[in-house]
Amino acid sequence: MSKRRIGLAVATASFAWGLAAGVAHATDISFWTWRQEDKAAYNELFADFTKENPDIHVKFESFPDENYPTIVSTALAAGKGGDVIHTHAYGWLEQFVKAGYFEPQDLKTVPSLANQPADALIAGTYRADKKVYSLPFASQTLGLFINKDVFAKAGLTPPTTWDEFITVSKALKEKGIYPLANGMGTSWFNEMFVAIFTNPFLGQDFVTDLTSGKTTFKDPRYVAALGKLLELRDYMPDGFEGIDYDTAGQLFISGKAAMLAGGSFDIASYRSQNPSINMDFVAPPVAKAGDVPQVTKFFDGGYAVNAKSANKEAALKLVNWMGTKEFGDKFSALLGNISPIKGVVIKDELLSHVAKLNETAMPHINVVYFRFEKPTGSELLQGDITKMMSGSITPDQLAADLTDGLAKWYKPFQGK
Amino acid sequence: MNSGRRHITKAFPWRRSLWIAALLTPALIVMVLFVLWPLLSAFRLAFYEFNGLQPTGFIGFENFRKVLFEQPYSGWTWNAFKHNIIAFVALMVFENGTAFLLAYALLKALPGHRIHQVIVFLPVVLSAVIVGFLWKLFLHPLFGLVNQTLALVGIGAIPWLGNEHTALGSILFANVWHWLGFPTLVLLAGMQRVGKEVIEAARLDGAGDYVLMTRIIWPLIAPSVTIVTILTFIGSFNWFEIPYVMAGLTGSPGGATDVLGLYFYRTAFGSTTTGIQDFGQGSALAVMMFIIVAGVTAIALRFLRRREIEL
Numbered sequence A: 001m002s003k004r005r006i007g008l009a010v011a012t013a014s015f016a017w018g019l020a021a022g023v024a025h026a027t028d029i030s031f032w033t034w035r036q037e038d039k040a041a042y043n044e045l046f047a048d049f050t051k052e053n054p055d056i057h058v059k060f061e062s063f064p065d066e067n068y069p070t071i072v073s074t075a076l077a078a079g080k081g082g083d084v085i086h087t088h089a090y091g092w093l094e095q096f097v098k099a100g101y102f103e104p105q106d107l108k109t110v111p112s113l114a115n116q117p118a119d120a121l122i123a124g125t126y127r128a129d130k131k132v133y134s135l136p137f138a139s140q141t142l143g144l145f146i147n148k149d150v151f152a153k154a155g156l157t158p159p160t161t162w163d164e165f166i167t168v169s170k171a172l173k174e175k176g177i178y179p180l181a182n183g184m185g186t187s188w189f190n191e192m193f194v195a196i197f198t199n200p201f202l203g204q205d206f207v208t209d210l211t212s213g214k215t216t217f218k219d220p221r222y223v224a225a226l227g228k229l230l231e232l233r234d235y236m237p238d239g240f241e242g243i244d245y246d247t248a249g250q251l252f253i254s255g256k257a258a259m260l261a262g263g264s265f266d267i268a269s270y271r272s273q274n275p276s277i278n279m280d281f282v283a284p285p286v287a288k289a290g291d292v293p294q295v296t297k298f299f300d301g302g303y304a305v306n307a308k309s310a311n312k313e314a315a316l317k318l319v320n321w322m323g324t325k326e327f328g329d330k331f332s333a334l335l336g337n338i339s340p341i342k343g344v345v346i347k348d349e350l351l352s353h354v355a356k357l358n359e360t361a362m363p364h365i366n367v368v369y370f371r372f373e374k375p376t377g378s379e380l381l382q383g384d385i386t387k388m389m390s391g392s393i394t395p396d397q398l399a400a401d402l403t404d405g406l407a408k409w410y411k412p413f414q415g416k
Numbered sequence B: 001m002n003s004g005r006r007h008i009t010k011a012f013p014w015r016r017s018l019w020i021a022a023l024l025t026p027a028l029i030v031m032v033l034f035v036l037w038p039l040l041s042a043f044r045l046a047f048y049e050f051n052g053l054q055p056t057g058f059i060g061f062e063n064f065r066k067v068l069f070e071q072p073y074s075g076w077t078w079n080a081f082k083h084n085i086i087a088f089v090a091l092m093v094f095e096n097g098t099a100f101l102l103a104y105a106l107l108k109a110l111p112g113h114r115i116h117q118v119i120v121f122l123p124v125v126l127s128a129v130i131v132g133f134l135w136k137l138f139l140h141p142l143f144g145l146v147n148q149t150l151a152l153v154g155i156g157a158i159p160w161l162g163n164e165h166t167a168l169g170s171i172l173f174a175n176v177w178h179w180l181g182f183p184t185l186v187l188l189a190g191m192q193r194v195g196k197e198v199i200e201a202a203r204l205d206g207a208g209d210y211v212l213m214t215r216i217i218w219p220l221i222a223p224s225v226t227i228v229t230i231l232t233f234i235g236s237f238n239w240f241e242i243p244y245v246m247a248g249l250t251g252s253p254g255g256a257t258d259v260l261g262l263y264f265y266r267t268a269f270g271s272t273t274t275g276i277q278d279f280g281q282g283s284a285l286a287v288m289m290f291i292i293v294a295g296v297t298a299i300a301l302r303f304l305r306r307r308e309i310e311l
Helices: A003-025 A036-052 A068-077 A090-098 A111-115 A118-123 A148-154 A162-174 A187-211 A220-235 A245-253 A264-273 A312-321 A325-335 A349-360 A365-369 A377-390 A395-406 B002-011 B013-045 B062-069 B073-107 B113-125 B128-138 B145-152 B167-179 B181-193 B196-204 B209-220 B222-237 B241-247 B260-269 B279-310
Strands: A027-033 A056-062 A084-088 A135-147 A178-180 A257-263 A279-282 A296-305 B048-051 B054-058
Touching: A027 A036, A027 A312, A036 A056, A036 A312, A036 A325, A056 A312, A068 A090, A068 B260, A084 A090, A084 A312, A090 A296, A111 A312, A118 A135, A118 A296, A135 A148, A135 A187, A135 A245, A135 A264, A135 A325, A135 A349, A148 A162, A148 A257, A162 A178, A162 A220, A178 A220, A187 A220, A187 A257, A187 A296, A187 A365, A187 A377, A220 A377, A220 A395, A245 A257, A245 A264, A257 A264, A264 A279, A264 A349, A279 A349, A296 A312, A365 A377, A377 A395, B013 B279, B048 B062, B048 B279, B062 B073, B062 B279, B073 B113, B073 B167, B073 B181, B073 B209, B073 B222, B073 B260, B113 B167, B113 B181, B128 B145, B128 B167, B128 B241, B167 B181, B167 B241, B181 B209, B181 B222, B196 B209, B209 B222, B222 B279, B241 B260, B260 B279
Parallel strands: A027 A056, A027 A084, A178 A257
Antiparallel strands: A084 A296, A135 A257, A135 A279, A135 A296, B048 B054
16 A cells, blocks of 8 residues: 555544544534424524534424423423423423522523513512523413404404494494404413403503502402403304314404404414414403503513533523524514514514514413412412303402412412 | 143242242333332322422321312312212213113124124224314314204204313213223123023013013123223223313313313323422322222222122
8 A cells, every 4th residue: 555545544534533523522402392383493593503503403302282391390300301491481480490400590601691671581580599590482462363354344443442342343243253253162271361351451550459469359450350251252152161262263364253362472373374364463452442552461481401401501502592682583583473582673563563562561460470389370260260251150259269269378368 | 741740840849939920020010110119109299298399398198188178179179079970970870871771782683783883882992082082073162063963953052061061961971982882892791691591581481671681681790790880980080081182181161070180180290371280289189099999999899799699
């Protein structure tokens, strides 16, 4: 073998060694989520991240929504689980933090936390140590979907006040159109349904009084707002007690119903199911003309780092990147969600309108304040609301059940 | 050959024991790992308080006290328990009662009985999830087959699964449709074991169908009835899949379809939309369910076996 050939062989071997070493140094991290439907978008986002961080590859792994808490908690208890975990917010997150499963995030490890507004950070903060454990990823807005074509065909204008809502609904019903598509067949949405229609009657003052311990859910304002829900029954589809949220969505996008109480999280899905739909998303009816329009807002969750991750540094790097404006812009564009990151540009007209509505939004009271201990406000309300809507209990009874149940752990309600 | 084996067994008794142990070990490992250990874990966790997802301290019977006597948990427990009892009684009457009549009809080997036997048994091979989903569609208030059919005779949309008075019955109906074939087959097998000469003798003595069923067949198939009763009881108290698919984890509407299986699951493992997990209270519920099922099954077996002899 000539010297030249030997030299070539050595060079080739060195190159191969170098390649192998490069591969060996690449870090593979996993991202766990319940959002199977977002796989393509996340993979695109992760590809952008890998372009900037060629040594880190992110694997998207999704699990069924309903079993997600079980899967995540059992995996984390066994010291396994994804490196970055998509979490829900508030009380859901807190139980994982209490168990020590997530890594705290601060401006040193995740500088992009500085891009988050204060109300978003609360959703990912553990109340006891005031540390952030999950970088907020999206705010969700609850309000009223309007099928503009149905309204135009019926010669009606979408309502803004409660009285207008009733008048318009009567007119729609006479024309054989379901005014409101919703039913009571989906427990988790029933709670949102309550928030959507009661919040404009409650107002921020009620929230302040409730959270400062000045009042409880037995407050006449809350009972009266619940009473308003009973008026809606006449304008919901036949057999509404058994109609689930998916069916309601179908009634709305097919034009069989004119309005749907729903969440901004469904905008993208409704568009993809019916690309020709001409819809709007507005604030639910207020008590009287001139009142501030109030949608309901909450933060859906965030991105947490597994405390037992073998690749903590890479995981924190990814989470930090997910808090940047670059990520937020593309995230909002791809997924039709409103990123809480400051300065994010929302190009979609409807989504941008929703973001504007958020400026005067009310919090989703149960989710933001009453899901931290058992029994949660959610399980109490979800259990009782169908009974109230079917007439077997009164708004007073619901309000009392909710208050008394929460009083087990929420001190300001005790003895009231 | 046999004497040779006996000789080896006598000469090397340890070899036989070793052989038996080797045969039993795999099954024993599986039982210990996947039955006994989780069971003992649940017993242990039932006595612990959970703060977050980790046990924080031994609290004795506190979890049991809460789920049995402290509102709102106790209300939920007794509500779910009541529905399990209703399920057992309803399944005994409607599922097993119909199964008995069907088995008797199949026993008579009327024309087409073979195809009927297959039809009756067919739903049993389907997954409970599929059956639940199918019946959820059939019972849909607006588009479901049942309401569409009723609409033909002028009956308006009935929210079968949304009305607290019809929801449990609807789910039980789906369950009967799913499982009817199983007790039918067990009872038919029992009836086929009754000697033909016994039935012919009764016929010669002038016994009609009613007398034959109640005086001859019913007492003679007592062992099959015991099996069916015990399995129905266990099934009723472990009922989960069909209520879960048709009514969701919260036993909607308003807990009208809640059963102990659902209540245990959402207490122990939580739900994305209702809140937090509590393995302590969940384990207490699981332990109680185990005690109810094992205890009642043991007592019922003794009673039913004695009844078999008396009959």
